[in-house]
Amino acid sequence: MSQPAPAHPLNASPDASTDASTDSDSPTAPATLAPTSPGAPTAADLLDYVRRTAADRELVDSLPLDPEGRTWVRLEGPGGSEAWLIGWPPGTGTGWHDHAESLGAFATARGTLTENALAVRLPASGWKTLELADGLDRSRRLGEGGGRAFGRHHVHEVLNESPDTHAVSVHAYFPPLPLIRRFSRAGAVLRLEQVERPEDWQ
Numbered sequence: 001m002s003q004p005a006p007a008h009p010l011n012a013s014p015d016a017s018t019d020a021s022t023d024s025d026s027p028t029a030p031a032t033l034a035p036t037s038p039g040a041p042t043a044a045d046l047l048d049y050v051r052r053t054a055a056d057r058e059l060v061d062s063l064p065l066d067p068e069g070r071t072w073v074r075l076e077g078p079g080g081s082e083a084w085l086i087g088w089p090p091g092t093g094t095g096w097h098d099h100a101e102s103l104g105a106f107a108t109a110r111g112t113l114t115e116n117a118l119a120v121r122l123p124a125s126g127w128k129t130l131e132l133a134d135g136l137d138r139s140r141r142l143g144e145g146g147g148r149a150f151g152r153h154h155v156h157e158v159l160n161e162s163p164d165t166h167a168v169s170v171h172a173y174f175p176p177l178p179l180i181r182r183f184s185r186a187g188a189v190l191r192l193e194q195v196e197r198p199e200d201w202q
Helices: 043-054 057-062
Strands: 005-007 021-023 071-076 082-088 103-110 113-118 129-132 137-142 147-150 155-159 167-174 180-186 189-196
Touching: 043 082, 043 103, 043 147, 043 167, 103 137, 137 147
Parallel strands: 005 129
Antiparallel strands: 021 147, 071 082, 082 167, 103 147, 103 167, 113 137, 113 155, 129 189, 180 189
């Protein structure tokens, strides 16, 4: 049985980007979060949008909530971006996934969400299993009003760890998601399990 291929930290090669993110402590987006075409929304634009939308009480309160599973409503994001209002019952989460070539941002409108992320850029293709190096894990908690932006190829999971409180959040991506890769994780080993395309979640 062959060993999993190693995943290298973001700073392992000159063309790898850093852990590009903005949150409430860092209001500006790094250059690595710039759009690919003039006039396209930046990660900072997406972050501003999700924060403003998360503050819209009427919109947030209009989302149907289900105690058994996540609910969502598609929104019109800025500059042709894809956006979603998502409800999270207690104890639910996304599982590990990435967003292909899309920039993204999300903000918590109600409750608290936890994001676990990897500070690494995964190979785009040609692998099924990776062994992660030490020190790649990042974790943050985003309470109401807290937001976070990220660059392309960002790998994370988002969780509502509350035992009794629904959370609601707003997410935006540009360009609109061409696919999502879903992963399972056992310790340091990350395994590609599924590739989803827009028709799977529309």
